[in-house]
Amino acid sequence: MLRSLQLESGYRIILALRLSSLLILFSSVLSAHGYPSRAHIFIYAACSQEKYQPNSPFEGNLNSFLSSVVSSFSDVTYNSFAIGNGSSTPQEGNVYGLYQCRGDLHPVDCSKCVGRLVNQIGLVCPYALGASLQLEGCLVRYEHAGDFLGKLDTSLRYKKCSKAVTSDVEFFRRRDDVLADLQTANGFRVSSSGLVEGFAQCLGDLSVSDCSSCLADAVGKLKSLCGSAATADVFLGQCYARYWASGYYDESDSSNNDQVGKSVAIIVGVFAGLAVLVVLLSICKKAAG
Structure with a gap:
């Protein structure tokens, strides 16, 4: 028993x-x-002051653009569109746009990120004739005119600088090595030196020379605007660059x-x-x- x-x-x-x-x-x-992916973290939004009218040709083409984004982001991480151009739609109804995911983002996370943008852009920028919405892992942008596609734009959209590291000579040497490497990126690049890491990316519609120019400007702004920060982000119109000290990045x-x-x-x-x-x-x- x-x-x-x-x-x-x-x-x-x-x-x-x-x-x-x-x-x-x-x-x-x-x-x-x-767990929620970091890809969904909001970075910035830019909305035009000009508005379109509900039920206008522009609204119909904008909906077509967003539908095209949803149907294509599972295949490629960058794509651009021209909706209404060359058709019977009045010129004021034309919509030009693009989307892009970060180069190291898994396709599943890319699709989730872009899907979130498509759902949010109308809420963040209601009835806007032009809008850009950047999350941590992806970007969606549309405009009434298509002259922004493939055109170098180094205007500052967003910056973030952490507290300063004032006396660490080794850190600055490693940081400069990373930033020099990122300037040579053609598209997307990850770099590291010692305990300093970073990555940079250009929009897919930029030429190699324009990408280099954009990243050189981004790196210059990282140094001039963030100085001795332990981690820093700079987003320009068509590229961005970021570096951080290992174990420090984005803890908050x-x-x-x-x-x-x-x-x-x-x-x-x-x-x-x-x-x-x-x-x-x-x-x-x-x-x-």
């Missing part, structure tokens, strides 16, 4: 531990794949994104603990009986 109870108790303990392991494994899978911005993951981990931990508790109480009850 006692041996039978011991065997049954041992079996229940093993079962509880296996259940706990499965729950912990489930938690780790959620941690890896279920990522705190909100971690809340969902922390909640999942807490819930799974509670269920695992309850499973073990229920089994142990059952064993104690039988032993006492």
Whole structure:
């Protein structure tokens, strides 16, 4: 009788531990794949002052542009469109636009990022004849005129500078190595030197020479506007560049994104603990009986 109870108790303990392991494994899978991606973090928006009228030819072509973006972003990370140009639509209804994902973004994350932009751009810039919306991982832009496509634009759209690192000579040497490497990018590039990392990207419609010019301007602004910052971002009209010291980058911005993951981990931990508790109480009850 006692041996039978011991065997049954041992079996229940093993079962509880296996259940706990499965729950912990489930938690780790959620941690890896279920947390919100950083790609959705808002960077900047630019909306024209000019507005279009509801139910106008422009609105119809804008909806066609956004539909075209949704149908194509799963295939390529950059694309441009001209809607209404050369058709029977009045010229004031023409829509020119593009989208682009960051070069290292997984296709699934790219599609989610651009899909979010398509859903948000009308809310952020209602009835705007021109708009740009930049998230961490992707950009969507449209205009009434198409002269911006392929045209070098180094106007400053956004900058972010962290606190200064005033006396670390090694950091500045490594940072300058990274920035020099990023200036030679043709499209998208990641670079690192020691504990300093960075990446840069141009829009897909820029030529190689214009991309180099844009990135040179971005790097120059990183140094002049952010000085000795430990991490800095600069977004220009058609390119951006960023560097950071390892272990420092975006710690404050990522705190909100971690809340969902922390909640999942807490819930799974509670269920695992309850499973073990229920089994142990059952064993104690039988032993006492």
